[in-house]
Amino acid sequence: MEVDILFKIAAIGIVISILSKVLDEAGRKEQAQMTTLVGVVIVLMMVIQLISQLFSSVKTMFQLY
Amino acid sequence: MEIIQIVGLCLVTTILVVLIREDRPEIALQMSIVVGIIIFLRMIDQILAVVEALRDLSQKANINNLYISIVFKIIGIAYIAEFGSQICKDAGSSSIASKIELAAKIFIIVLSFPILMAVMDLILQILP
Numbered sequence: 001m002e003v004d005i006l007f008k009i010a011a012i013g014i015v016i017s018i019l020s021k022v023l024d025e026a027g028r029k030e031q032a033q034m035t036t037l038v039g040v041v042i043v044l045m046m047v048i049q050l051i052s053q054l055f056s057s058v059k060t061m062f063q064l065y
Numbered sequence: 066m067e068i069i070q071i072v073g074l075c076l077v078t079t080i081l082v083v084l085i086r087e088d089r090p091e092i093a094l095q096m097s098i099v100v101g102i103i104i105f106l107r108m109i110d111q112i113l114a115v116v117e118a119l120r121d122l123s124q125k126a127n128i129n130n131l132y133i134s135i136v137f138k139i140i141g142i143a144y145i146a147e148f149g150s151q152i153c154k155d156a157g158s159s160s161i162a163s164k165i166e167l168a169a170k171i172f173i174i175v176l177s178f179p180i181l182m183a184v185m186d187l188i189l190q191i192l193p
Contacts, residue, residue, distance in 0.1 A: 002102075006074075009092065009099060013092035014085065016092070017089050039092065040091055040092065043095050053106065054105060062116075
């Protein structure tokens with residue numbers, strides 16, 4: 001059910017790496033850094049939601065309060 | 066049939082991770098985290114079935130409910146710690162992974178104290 005999240009993250013990763021390469025070529029190093037940072041932060045927010053879902057499900061399953 | 070989907074998903078994800086790894090290693094790491102979580106979330110209902118079956122067995126064998134819940138807690142801690150330390154090892158920082166395992170061992174020891182005490186009492190009763 002969350003498989004699309006996985007492919008979304010892969011797409012973001014590919015877009016970010018291409019974008020930073022293009023920006024590097026264009027000479028704007030700092031903007032390339034900014035785009036990589038933005039990409040990582042977006043992916044991190046998705047991953048954190050999934051991690052919290054994992055931890056809450058494990059907590060309820062094994063009564064780990 | 067479920068296993069085929071899982072293996073297929075993992076193979077596709079591994080290829081994507083290798084593709085992204087040389088440019089953006091941090092996103093590749095986050096992808097391996099996400100695929101681990103997805104697989105666990107898929108396996109939840111099987112795990113729940115096993116947990117319920119074990120609990121019914123312990124009810125029939127009238128084992129004290131406290132011990133069984135401690136066993137399940139330890140299994141949960143072990144799983145989470147294993148998940149985290151494998152991810153850290155995957156990322157190359159094995160020192161952090163060993164810290165996670167150290168903390169998990171300590172938690173498990175602390176949790177298993179009541180059972181140890183019960184065993185000790187049992188042994189002391191048996192000895193003359």
